[in-house]
Amino acid sequence: MAHYAYIKMSNDADAMEYQKDLIDTYIKNEKIKLSKIYKCNSVNQNKIHKYLEQTIDELDSRNDLIVSGLGAFGKSIYKVLQQITRIKEKGIILHLVNESLIFPLDDEVLFKIVIALIKVEKKAKEKRMSAAKETRDNNGTKIGRKGGKKTKSMFDKHKKKIIKLNEFKVPKIEILKEIKSDDDILKNATPQALGQYIKRINKDQRTKKENVKQKNIENFNKSVDLNLGRVKNQKNKNI
16 A cells, blocks of 8 residues: 655645645654655646646555645535545545545445535536526626726735735745634635735735836926926017
8 A cells, every 4th residue: 555645736835835734744643654745837727637637547546645635626616526536436545634534445325425416516506607697698797807896805804914924024824823813704714815815915016106106207297398398488488
């Protein structure tokens, strides 16, 4: 029996480190020696999905696959359940560190439930998409957010604290722990989500600075033009 680990690639270094720390702590406590760690070299979601499928295909029956949690398999319930089913079909034992679960390989009843849930989720997804399309067609609306409209974030309440801690180079994992301590809404928030929020804040701040700079330049040019006009008028009067 060989043990393998899979780390989902992310453009957020803290999220990657968080997965690695979870797995390292787990294998140390369980005294497990890893044969290989699988990690995709791209942050493209399609390439990550394809790499995960190739990883599962490479493993043999009765191998163990260790992941940080269900989130490593995708962002939707449907995708997560699909991958769990593929792992079952390959005869792989799955270790979910964050959820403290080891999926029993031979529990047929459990996996019948998983397959049933996939069918339910697939039908629900198709129904939602169909209803949404019908609503859009009836209202004559198009897919996408309206231009210039910003969406609220669960992190907005802690924006000032996040900006301050980020300026002091505090790791995102530690920032998340700090703001989670007094906000239940952030219970399931991830370092990756926080990283995206910080990127958005930084982008907004850069845009504001550029707008102020551009406005100052425009005001300066208007002032110069106005002064030149006054000088020209004064010369004409003197003549």
